[in-house]
Amino acid sequence: MIEISLTAASxxxxxxxxxxxxxxxxVLHPRHPGSAVDRRTIRRAVDATLERKxxxxxxxxxxxxxxxxxDFLTPALEGTAxxxxxDELHHVACTPTETVARQINRLLADAYGLGHAEARTKQPPSPLRQLLxxxxRAFAQRAAAExxxxxxxxxxxxxxxIRSRAEADLDHRARTIARCGLTTVLNSLHPAISCGSTTLxxxxxxxxxxxxDGRITLFPSPLAVKWLLSLDPWGERGPYLIYPVRREGAAPRTPTGPAHPLTEVIGASRFVLLSALESPRTTTELAERHHFSASTVSYHLAHMHRTGLVTRERAGKRVYYRRTAKAATLLDQDFRPGAVVAPGRRAGGVTAPEPEGIVSA
Structure with missing residues (x-):
């Protein structure tokens, strides 16, 4: 679990x-935050472009x-959404030399399993060293040109x-903030992301x-399926979080619309809670997210735990609940006669995207 402590300032x-x-x-990231199929297609296009150009x-x-x-290649300029x-490429080209050196040394230390001081002194053989x-300054200028x-x-x-879909997402979330508040928006970014009273x-x-301590910057991306979190090891900027924009024509995965057949079996409230447990959440998080009382959530979770629909795991003072593979199969089942969907797959034979996102720190 990643916990980002929130302050009034942040x-x-x-x-x-x-x-x-x-x-x-x-898409340049070697672990592009897309589905497995998307990654193979995009990786081939990325590799071909890097080689051909x-x-x-x-x-x-x-x-x-x-x-x-x-992250000097992604400056996230302030002043405009x-x-x-x-403007961004100009900022890349003008990156201070000490910033470039520090970040590349960190990259080399990570790549070769060295301490940061060793990465500076041992000079491991690397194309990056040759390019430096x-x-x-020349490295930053060339990076901007490339x-x-x-x-x-x-x-x-x-x-x-890409821009129109991302801006439409921003417009929608701005309206949601005005009506329901920032916490509601943060809770809706991705199934793996939830906002408590003091943590993201x-x-x-x-x-x-x-x-x-610094500003949290959120980047909607139609090119992503999973989240990507970038943390500054030196604490000079706040977290960057890329989250996926819903694909055009795809229905949001919420309990609205026609009732899922499972609702008739376990009840509407339990179905809502079970749908939210694609990632681990506490009783408090579920209560805040769905406007239930904590005691009501505890009652429903206890029932679903006894019937094997959710698991629970303690981490310090918190208890996290998550739905089981059995529950995921029931939620993903399209309920046609004779139709069976294997755990981890969606109806129609399409593999579900992996729940884990990407962390750069």
Whole structure:
């Protein structure tokens, strides 16, 4: 579980951004936050572009990413929700030399399993080291030039659609904030993301506690299926969080609309709670999210635990509930006569996207 501690200041400064370079970074990342099928298709297109256009800096950076990705390539400019590509690339080219050196050293330390001091002194053989021979300023300028080529080759042909869908998402969430508040919006970003009274929680196999002293920046992306969280190891900026924009023509996965047949078996309230347990949540989180009393949520969870629909696990003082594979199968079942959907697959034979997202820290 990733817990981002929220303060009044960090909530007050939370903002959304449709960043051109962040959209490119989402597909450049070696663990692109899309479905398995999307990743194979996009990875082939990315690799072909990097090779055909001879983008050596982007290739070397991508090859070095393990658990940390340098973020000077994605500056997330403030002052506008939709910065221009030219402004962002100018910022990349003008990145301070000490920032470039520090982030590349961190990347090398992560790639080679070295301490940060060792990465600076041992000089492990790497294309990145060779590219840095001309200096950090030249490296940043070349990175900006290559990012422009990459963006215009792969992102530009679909940018109008990407931007319009991302901006539509922003407009929708702005209206929701005005009517229901920021917490409601944060709770709706992704099934793995939930907002408590003092924390933003992300379901993950990693245990990370983050104090968000700086601004949290949220990036809607039509190119992502999973979330991608970027944390600054030096604490000079707040967390960056890419979240997926609902695909065009796809219905939101909520308990509205025609009643699911499972509702008649377990009841509407339990169905709502079970639908929300794709990722682990506490009784308090579920109560806040769905406007139930804590005692009502506890009663329903206890019943579903006894019947094998949810599991529970203690982490410190908190108890997290999550639906079982049996429950996931029942929720995904299309209930046609004789139709059976294997756990982890959606009706129609399409593999469900992996729940785990990507952390860069």
């Amino acid at each position: 909530l007050g400064q939370c903002r959304f951004s449709v960043s051109p370079t962040m959209q490119a970074a989402a 001879r983008l050596r800096v982007l290739s070397a950076v991508g090859a070095g990413i393990r658990t940390y990705a340098p 939709t910065p221009s590509l030219d 021979d001309s200096g950090e 990012m422009e080529i990459f963006w215009k080759t792969l992102i530009a042909p679909q940018w109008q659609s 929680n992300i379901s993950s196999g990693r245990r990370i506690d983050v104090v968000a």
